[in-house]
Amino acid sequence: MSSLPEPGTEPGSGRPDVLVHRFRSFDLPFHASLNDHFTILDPWTDSPPDEPAHAFLARRAGRARALVCVGPTTLPADTLRLLPSLRVVIGTSAGVDHIDLRECRRRGIAVTNAGAAFAEDVADYAVALLLDVLRRISAADRYLKEGLWLKSGNYPLGSKLGGKRVGIVGLGNIGSQVAKRLQPFGCDIAYNSRSKKPSFPFPYHATVHDLAANSDVLVLCCALTEETHHVINREVMTVLGDRGVIINVGRGSLIDENELVQFLVRGELGGAGLDVFEDEPNVPKELFGLDSVVLSPHRAVITPESFEAMRELTVSNLKAFFVNEPLSCLVRLE
Amino acid sequence: MDSIGVLLTCPMLPYLQQELEKRFRLFEFWQFPQRTQFLEEHSGSIRAVVGNISAGADAELIEALPKLEIVASYSVGLDKIDLGKCREKGIRVTNTPDVLTEDVADLVIGLCLAVLRRICASDKYVRSGEWKKGDFKLTTKFTGKTVGIIGLGRIGTAIAKRAEAFDCPISYCSRTVKPDCKYKYYPSVVELASNCHILIVACPLTPETHHIINREVIDALGPKGVLINIGRGPHVDEPELVSALVEGRLGGAGLDVFEHEPEVPEELFGLENVVLLPHVASATVETRNAMADLVIGNLEAHFMNKPLLTPVV
DSSP states (O other): OOOOOOTTBOTTTOOBEEEEEOOTTOOOTTHHHHHTTSEEEOHHHHSOTTSOHHHHHHHHOTTOOEEEEOTTOOBOHHHHTTOTTOOEEEESSSOOTTBOHHHHHHHTOEEEOOHHHHHHHHHHHHHHHHHHHHHTHHHHHHHHHTTHHHHHOSOOOBOOOTTOEEEEEOOSHHHHHHHHHHGGGTOEEEEEOSSOOTTOOSOBOSSHHHHHHTOSEEEEOOOOOTTTTTOBOHHHHHHHOTTOEEEEOSOGGGBOHHHHHHHHHTTSSOEEEESOOTBTTBOOGGGTTOTTEEEOOSOTTOSHHHHHHHHHHHHHHHHHHHTTOOOSSBOOOO | OTTSEEEEOSOOOHHHHHHHHHHSEEEEGGGOSOHHHHHHHHGGGEEEEEEOSSSOBOHHHHHHOTTOOEEEESSSOOTTBOHHHHHHHTOEEEOOOSTTHHHHHHHHHHHHHHHHTTHHHHHHHHHTTOOOTTOOOOOOOOTTOOEEEEOOSHHHHHHHHHHHTTTOOEEEEOSSOOTTOOSEEOSSHHHHHHTOSEEEEOSOOOTTTTTOBOHHHHHHHOTTOEEEEOSOGGGBOHHHHHHHHHTTSSOEEEESOOTBTTBOOGGGTTOTTEEEOSSOTTOBHHHHHHHHHHHHHHHHHHHTTOOOSSBOO
């Protein structure tokens, strides 16, 4: 008697079904290489134009046990309910706040992220934004290119990084890489995290408010969860002070953005370096006229190395899943 | 001491000017358009010159000040001071080393990151209001890139320490090999440029290092290579650099200094892979105050017959 094909596999092909879940404008840069090992189902390319996505999923994705969630594509409970065989969601970004984790937990669906693949690039970017804000690199570059060095003389003085107290919010993969990079700059590093990390030699503060009260700079490297939503609020910004600087390479909603804008415009906060915003790609226009801010369109991970690491991680996790081996970068679902 | 004449060559930090005025009789050179007349009238009382990177003390000025005893530079660079003439006449010279080392090294890393990760171009893009979701261009990772430093003095060493935290392999070229140095030494700048991704100029400007970055070095650095200059503009053959960048023969540049400051070649303005700064490497409130304190400290020490704090001559 021939053995039954494993659910989720095309008979004879040995390439299990994997659903690629993405916004139309986002694509996996390594789509092609996945085809070598898996049968890729993609509503944008595989379904007829008049078939709505949910109909495609119901018709074709019933046996898919794995889903690759591309970038920040929202994965709500509604979509998950159309996928009865789903056992794992492979995220290609560091954050997983766009995935309905509660529904995944309820169904016993494992979720992995790609934080480890990006940590170095994101840490580099955080330091880049910090140096730019303190030393006014983008502002001075702008000043020069507008002809003002000739017309108006020297650019106003910036602020030295050495001796500044830098508070890292979230000492995970990314936060620890930020700390490593800042050490030779003569910064005093402290942190807040969900739990104290005994292996790290820096002072720990139990709350972000406490950390802010003892810092000149805050670098946000933590995940966006219900607890961390708007963790940077009016109280924290007040205690950070009018020379305080906030660098955000986490998620826009870690900060109460409306408050942030008011503090910056009124000069009650010294500066900010922001790669993320509450409602991307919309950025509060009041920030465009400020020299004290550096604005970036969510590009901290956009390097060939991060993309390659993301590809490797995605492929290796998919392979591991289908042969029942342990997955890397599993997200703890609370 | 308030009868001691001190000549300030050009406007500098207000704090420095205030502190000089408190202690000495301060002459602001730029307030006297008739230089010859001014010198005739006052040269007899001027015993010190405070200069900087824009206006120092050349042979002509030194000759015109017969009572000159000390030149205190509000800079670490000495290329605007005729050191030979000072030695000849027994005139002391001081500068401001060490206090600005960290700021300069910090800015080098800031420039490396700004160029490779296109920070300034991204900021400009967001401010244009044109950001559309899913629109991105790959930028170059900084961590792990090979860094070549020309000049491994105080500033070069501080740069290397910082780049090491990004796991960058470090190599250098210097007048002499540094003993007990873990970084790889190359005997020529061309060899250094051939073997690194990011080339950093961190040496003093002397007749030997004039145009040390020339066509040959730029070719060796190549279309993916990046040049960072926080030394002096004349370290670089500027027209060669401009054409290499415009033609894509060099991957990018972060420049804080230029051959004819404040003039900067406009052909560079539209290039996303070029970051241009108006000579700000030591331009922080903290460091400029510390530099001013050194200038004052050196002058006070001299006129009280105490050892100079940071003498060069």
